[in-house]
Amino acid sequence: MRRLRIAVLAVLMVLGLAAFAAACGGDDNGGNASGGSPATKDDVSLTQGQDVTIAVITHGSGDSFWAVAKKGAEDAGKQLGVTVKYSESANDPQKQAQLIDSAVTEKVDGIAVSAPNPDAIRDSLKKATDAGIPIVTLNSGAEDYQALGAITHVGQTETIAGEGAGAKFKEAGAKKLLCVIHEQSNIGLNQRCDGAKKGFGGEVENLQVKGVDDIQTTLTEIQSKLQSDNSIDAVLTLNPDIAVAARDAVKGAGSSAKLATFDLSGDVVKAIQDGEIDFAVDQQQYLQGYLPVVFLTLYKTNANTVGGGQPVLTGPGYVTKDNAGTVAKLADEGTR
Amino acid sequence: MSGAIGGGSPAAAVAPAPEPVADERLANISLWARLMRRPEVGSLLGALVICVFFWVTTDAFGTLSGIANWTDVASTIGIMAVAVALLMIGGEFDLSAGVMTGTTGLLMGLLSTEWGFSMWPAILVTFAFAALVGFINGYMVIKTRLPSFIVTLATFFVLQGANLGATKAITGTVRVAGLGDVAGYDSASKIFSNTFWSPHNFRLSLIWWIAIAAVATWVLARTRVGNWIFAVGGDANAARNVGVPVARVKIALFMTTAMAAALVGIMIALRLSSVQAGQGVGEEFTYIIAAVVGGCLLTGGYGSAIGASLGALIVGMAFIGISFSGWNTDWRFLFLGVILLLAVLVNNLVRHRAEGAR
Numbered sequence: 001m002r003r004l005r006i007a008v009l010a011v012l013m014v015l016g017l018a019a020f021a022a023a024c025g026g027d028d029n030g031g032n033a034s035g036g037s038p039a040t041k042d043d044v045s046l047t048q049g050q051d052v053t054i055a056v057i058t059h060g061s062g063d064s065f066w067a068v069a070k071k072g073a074e075d076a077g078k079q080l081g082v083t084v085k086y087s088e089s090a091n092d093p094q095k096q097a098q099l100i101d102s103a104v105t106e107k108v109d110g111i112a113v114s115a116p117n118p119d120a121i122r123d124s125l126k127k128a129t130d131a132g133i134p135i136v137t138l139n140s141g142a143e144d145y146q147a148l149g150a151i152t153h154v155g156q157t158e159t160i161a162g163e164g165a166g167a168k169f170k171e172a173g174a175k176k177l178l179c180v181i182h183e184q185s186n187i188g189l190n191q192r193c194d195g196a197k198k199g200f201g202g203e204v205e206n207l208q209v210k211g212v213d214d215i216q217t218t219l220t221e222i223q224s225k226l227q228s229d230n231s232i233d234a235v236l237t238l239n240p241d242i243a244v245a246a247r248d249a250v251k252g253a254g255s256s257a258k259l260a261t262f263d264l265s266g267d268v269v270k271a272i273q274d275g276e277i278d279f280a281v282d283q284q285q286y287l288q289g290y291l292p293v294v295f296l297t298l299y300k301t302n303a304n305t306v307g308g309g310q311p312v313l314t315g316p317g318y319v320t321k322d323n324a325g326t327v328a329k330l331a332d333e334g335t336r
Numbered sequence: 337m338s339g340a341i342g343g344g345s346p347a348a349a350v351a352p353a354p355e356p357v358a359d360e361r362l363a364n365i366s367l368w369a370r371l372m373r374r375p376e377v378g379s380l381l382g383a384l385v386i387c388v389f390f391w392v393t394t395d396a397f398g399t400l401s402g403i404a405n406w407t408d409v410a411s412t413i414g415i416m417a418v419a420v421a422l423l424m425i426g427g428e429f430d431l432s433a434g435v436m437t438g439t440t441g442l443l444m445g446l447l448s449t450e451w452g453f454s455m456w457p458a459i460l461v462t463f464a465f466a467a468l469v470g471f472i473n474g475y476m477v478i479k480t481r482l483p484s485f486i487v488t489l490a491t492f493f494v495l496q497g498a499n500l501g502a503t504k505a506i507t508g509t510v511r512v513a514g515l516g517d518v519a520g521y522d523s524a525s526k527i528f529s530n531t532f533w534s535p536h537n538f539r540l541s542l543i544w545w546i547a548i549a550a551v552a553t554w555v556l557a558r559t560r561v562g563n564w565i566f567a568v569g570g571d572a573n574a575a576r577n578v579g580v581p582v583a584r585v586k587i588a589l590f591m592t593t594a595m596a597a598a599l600v601g602i603m604i605a606l607r608l609s610s611v612q613a614g615q616g617v618g619e620e621f622t623y624i625i626a627a628v629v630g631g632c633l634l635t636g637g638y639g640s641a642i643g644a645s646l647g648a649l650i651v652g653m654a655f656i657g658i659s660f661s662g663w664n665t666d667w668r669f670l671f672l673g674v675i676l677l678l679a680v681l682v683n684n685l686v687r688h689r690a691e692g693a694r
Contacts, residue, residue: 062666085662093612094604095655098409101537102659105401119513119610127537184500184614185510208500 052082052300054293055103058114058139059186061090063212063241064265065285069139071334072289073112080297082109086289091183093120100124103133110134110296112289115141116186118148125149134299136292139285140188142311151299152307154291156283156315158188162195164316165236165260165281170200172278174234174258177204180222182211182242189238192262196236205232212241219245219252226253234258240265240280247276264319266331272324282327283315286335375631375639378682379646382629382675386650390657397653397660400536410652411541412437412600414645416619417626418545418552419596421644424627425556426589427569427636428477428484431620432469432491433597438615439495440466440601442503445512445611455520463598469495470594474587496617503613513610521606528599529606541603545645548596552641565589569636625672626651629679650675 056073060066070086077084085108089096096113097120103111104127111128115121115137125135129149137145137153145153169177177200179193190206197204207225210217226232226249235250235257237243243261250257261268262281271277291312298304306312319327330336371377390397397406416433423430440462447458473491477484503510515521528544531537556562564585567575576582597616605611628634629650630643654675658668 083662085659087659087665091612091614093608093610093615094412095409097608098405098656099659101408102396102402102405102656105399105405106396106660117511117608117610117612119516120608120612122609123607184617185612187509187511190510 052080052110052297053106053108054082054084054110054112054296055099055106055108056084056086056112056138056289056293057096057099057103058086058088059091059093059096059116060088060114061212062088063239065239065241065263068264068334068336069285069289072286072291073293074289075335076290076293076297080294082293082297084293091116091185093117093185097121097124100128104128104131107131108133109300110136110293112136112138112292112296113141114139115144115148116188118144122148134296136295138288138292139283140186145311146309151305152295152309153311154288154295154314155311156313157311158191159195159198161262161281161283161316162192162197163199164195164318165192165262165279166196166199166201166204168199168279168318169196169234169236169258169260170202172234172258174200175202176229176231177202177234177236178222178225178232178257179204179206180235180237180242180246181206181208182218182237182239184208184211192238193236205229209242212239215241215245218242219249222246222249223252226250226255226257230255232257235260237261239263240268243268243277243280244271247271264327264331264336266328269319269324269328269331269336272319272321273328275321278320280319281315282317282319282336284317284336285314287314372686374643375683376643376646377631377686378679379630379643379650381682382679383646383650383653386653386657386675390653390660394657394660397657400533402656402660404531404533404536404538406652406656407542407649408539408652409655410649411539411545412603413619413622413626413651414545414648415541415548415596415600416593416623417630417644417648418549418641419593420620420623421627421630421632421639421641422552422556422565423589423593424624424632424634424636425569425639426565426586427572428586428589429488429624430473430590430593431485431488432473432495433488433593433623434616434619434621435492435495435499436466436469436594436597436616437601437604437619438499438611438613438617439469440598441605441611441615442499442512442601442613444602445515445605446502446506448518449512449514450506453518455515455518455524458518459524459602462602463595466594466598467591470591471587473594474590477590478583478586492620499615500613510614511610511612512605515605515611516609521609524602525606528603541600544599544603545648549641549645556641561585566637569638571637622651625676629676631683647679650679 058066073084073086087099089099100121101124111133118141125148128135135150137148137150139155142153142155142157179196181189183189193206209221235246237246240261240263244267246259250259259277260279261277264280264282268277268280272280295306327336396402420433443465444458444462447453447461448455473488476487503512530540564580567580568582568585572582626647627644629647632639654672658665
């Protein structure tokens with residue numbers, strides 16, 4: 001009897017799995033069909049009758065920053081009537097290389113890829129260019145996109161954005177800045193802190209924290225740092241989820257440090273409106289998902305290249321109390 | 337065959353394995369029943385279901401290049417899963433196995449790019465270092481009698497901190513790059529990380545994986561050491577009482593796991609010609625999951641290397657299959673979780689059957 005029940009349970013699980021898979025596949029097809037089927041849409045002319053597939057492969061790990069970039073890529077796919085396959089490697093360069101390999105195997109029409117560690121994906125991207133698949137780099141990789149064989153790069157220059165943030169703190173009269181690094185292996189984050197040091201001019205200390213996977217620990221780490229060194233009067237975080245943790249840490253430590261962050265989320269914009277966060281450096285990552293899909297589709301269907309050999313900059317823009325209201329509504333919709 | 341691997345009862349541990357010839361005292365067990373009692377059954381079924389599913393629903397999965405993709409993902413996980421399975425059969429865990437792939441890769445990278453070693457001496461030093469860390473893990477577990485969960489968790493944190501701290505202190509960045517320019521890189525790549533069978537580009541790590549799984553299976557099924565491994569995992573005291581060198585076996589298993597991590601770390605470093613300081617963190621659970629899906633018991637004394645390899649294959653197939661099918665990858669872990677549960681349920685069912693028949 002017991003055996004039978006377990007057997008039945010196992011069978012149900014198999015069926016459930018199959019149903020889930022079918023639902024996922026179906027959902028996806030449905031999403032594409034809304035823009036992709038030329039028979040029902042007549043406003044899509046350039047891609048009409050063409051079956052274009054763009055792979056977007058980032059090093060993200062499903063946090064709120066990358067959710068916006070993903071939405072940008074998917075929106076572009078819907079509007080252009082092309083299939084977008086978005087995947088993330090969660091900061092694992094080997095996985096990213098393997099995902100690029102699988103996109104090459106699939107013979108996609110274009111690959112948009114973030115390049116936080118260019119060496120690691122060089123071989124895989126070489127396979128893509130050898131197979132005639134165009135590449136656009138996004139987010140990280142502004143220095144290396146040409147060497148990687150990409151048409152262009154869509155992102156912001158980390159050092160310049162960092163300098164801007166540092167200069168704003170200097171203007172506000174801060175003396176000692178804490179720069180919170182939340183990923184171990186992303187060179188871009190260190191470049192931001194280096195840039196902030198340059199723009200700030202004063203003392204800057206870097207703090208490595210656990211990261212977006214463990215916000216609670218991160219909060220404790222920042223808070224104990226602030227408690228142990230009360231000369232810190234400015235905190236710069238490099239991710240919106242970390243910024244919210246830092247806001248709570250500043251409160252918890254009873255510190256009066258000014259707080260700024262890279263990148264936006266709904267919570268961050270609200271905190272700016274409430275005066276808890278002074279400003280955010282916005283790299284408008286929606287564009288970093290959206291534009292590469294557009295560029296690659298245009299390259300495929302109309303042989304266009306964008307950028308003229310220069311990267312396409314999506315930032316830095318600054319969100320302060322003055323313009324936070326406009327951005328707030330959009331951040332809630334997941335596009336800012 | 338089935339008795340040697342699946343049984344693992346301590347009493348049979350040190351007796352020289354008798355040839356399983358016909359014996360009138362043994363009940364005649366049907367081939368089907370014997371098959372169903374193998375620890376690999378759950379993972380084999382799972383692997384088949386997933387393979388057929390993606391093969392049918394996507395175009396690229398069944399092509400040779402597609403197979404090269406998912407065996408690539410599975411191979412480095414598989415090498416580790418086999419080592420971790422041996423350790424788990426021996427009754428211990430190694431939570432430092434994931435971060436160890438980063439430590440060894442970084443060590444090799446630093447030796448070769450910063451301290452003037454050419455590639456092969458750097459590789460030898462790296463293996464020696466891994467053996468030492470494995471020895472320390474094992475020695476501490478034996479001497480302190482603390483659960484290996486705790487001891488290797490400490491090792492995990494120590495190595496994670498050392499990886500980041502040392503890398504930043506020495507290189508000023510968070511990764512070691514430029515391995516491609518080191519003398520001996522090409523010859524080392526030919527052994528560890530290149531591809532074969534162009535244009536499909538299968539990874540050499542696949543060959544390593546198959547070889548290691550075969551050796552591990554042979555050791556478990558056909559050698560005295562294999563019996564010792566089942567014995568120390570089944571009941572360490574009973575094993576000690578019948579003369580099994582428990583401490584030596586367990587320390588050797590920890591060393592094997594650490595050296596497998598070194599092999600994988602070296603493969604990844606050579607392949608990417610760079611190593612990130614965060615490499616491998618969190619992967620230890622993937623290895624343990626692969627081993628458990630493959631029929632290893634968390635309590636030790638039961639499991640198989642082939643099962644662990646099938647578990648790794650499932651992870652690889654799911655990873656690439658989901659990518660090929662273009663599903664919303666937000667759901668990837670849900671999918672993996674369902675597969676894990678499914679495979680473990682089948683294992684459970686099978687064990688009940690085996691026990692019921694006894």
